[in-house]
Amino acid sequence: xxxxxxxxxxxxxxxxxxxxxxxxxxxxxxxxxxxxxxxxxxxxxxxxxxxxxxxxxxxxxxxxxxxxxxxxxxxxxxxxxxxxxxxxxxxxxxxxxxxxxxxxxxxxxxxxxxxxxxxxxxxxxxxxxxxxxxxxxxxxxxxxxxxxxxxxxxxxxxxxxxxxxxxxxxxxxxxxxxxxxxxxxxxxxxxxxxxxxxxxxxxxxxxxxxxxxxxxxxxxxxxxxxxxxxxxxxxxxxxxxxxxxxxxxxxxxxxxxxxxxxxxxxx
Ligand code: URA
Numbered sequence: 664x665x666x667x668x669x670x671x672x673x674x675x676x677x678x679x680x681x682x683x684x685x686x687x688x689x690x691x692x693x694x695x696x697x698x699x700x701x702x703x704x705x706x707x708x709x710x711x712x713x714x715x716x717x718x719x720x721x722x723x724x725x726x727x728x729x730x731x732x733x734x735x736x737x738x739x740x741x742x743x744x745x746x747x748x749x750x751x752x753x754x755x756x757x758x759x760x761x762x763x764x765x766x767x768x769x770x771x772x773x774x775x776x777x778x779x780x781x782x783x784x785x786x787x788x789x790x791x792x793x794x795x796x797x798x799x800x801x802x803x804x805x806x807x808x809x810x811x812x813x814x815x816x817x818x819x820x821x822x823x824x825x826x827x828x829x830x831x832x833x834x835x836x837x838x839x840x841x842x843x844x845x846x847x848x849x850x851x852x853x854x855x856x857x858x859x860x861x862x863x864x865x866x867x868x869x870x871x872x873x874x875x876x877x878x879x880x881x882x883x884x885x886x887x888x889x890x891x892x893x894x895x896x897x898x899x900x901x902x903x904x905x906x907x908x909x910x911x912x913x914x915x916x917x918x919x920x921x922x923x924x925x926x927x928x929x930x
Contacts, residue, residue: 723834727753731838732886735845741772744845748822754838756823756831761788765822768846769793774816775924777852777892778802779843781820781861781899782831788824793817794900801900802858805913809921816850818843820865836865844885847892853927855883855892856920859899866894873898878916880923895920 730753738744748765757763766783769792778794786796794802794817806812821831821839843866847855857863860873867881876896883894897916898909 723753723755723832723838727838728841731841735841738845738849741768741846741849744842744849748839748842751842754821754823754835756782756821756825756835759823759826761824761826762791764791766791766793766819766824767822768816768818769795770816771814772816772850774814774850775853776811776815776856777847777850777854778815778817778856778858779820779862779866780817780858782828783819783822783824784828785824793819798899798901798904801904805900805917808914809917811921815856816846816852818846820862830861833864836861840865841886847883848885848890851890852892854920854924855894857894857896859902860896862899863896867896869896873902877912878919893923895923 731751734747734751735744738747745765745767748767751757757765761783766787780794780802783793784796784798787793787799793799802817803812806815820836820843822842825831825835855866857866860876863869863873863876866883869876869881873896877898879896881894881896883892884890895916897920898906898913903910903913
């Protein structure tokens, strides 16, 4: 790493720490941060974002999943995949009021890492790109701190913004999953980073909370069994903005992730 690169990495790391609330090297009295991080997180009260699917929306039908599989499998590159998603009408979220243009991906097609989030928010819906709002800016700073700025391919479990930013249902994720899988197949990343519990549930079928799953390695396998990629669940940046005490654990996850990436032989 040359001097300007080292300076940029150091600045990103300092910005990440400042964001994490680490703004002093020493305190007058010791604080047990480990015990702090292990305290169960308080349940969120009266969430403004309903978790139910839009009751007016049609349910996801198995033929929609089959149609998604066929459409995705026919795509030989990411441009074709983006076009196939644009024509896909099998995910009811598409009809919940988001811009009809899907939010598919950002990042290089040969990235060593694929990051999968939950669902586009309002800013992503406007911009047509994932993770460009506040949570996205934070994700970018986290990635810069481990030297992965602009070296990741980012997508979500679903490609349209759920009304009120509710969590997509497992069925809605299933309808979009063949496209996510095909994206992974086309990018051929060396590792996956799954941000948040909904992404972890959709990609790994793990239903435990992210507090239990983060920082543990899993092997993601494609539905066809033709591809296996190491996957690490971690906290969603939006969660970290609400829960600063989880930032130290997030940093530990990111270090685990980048250390393994460094150790993997280059293709
Ligand atoms: N949160 C996500 O999970 N994905 C986005 O694209 C933006 C915010």
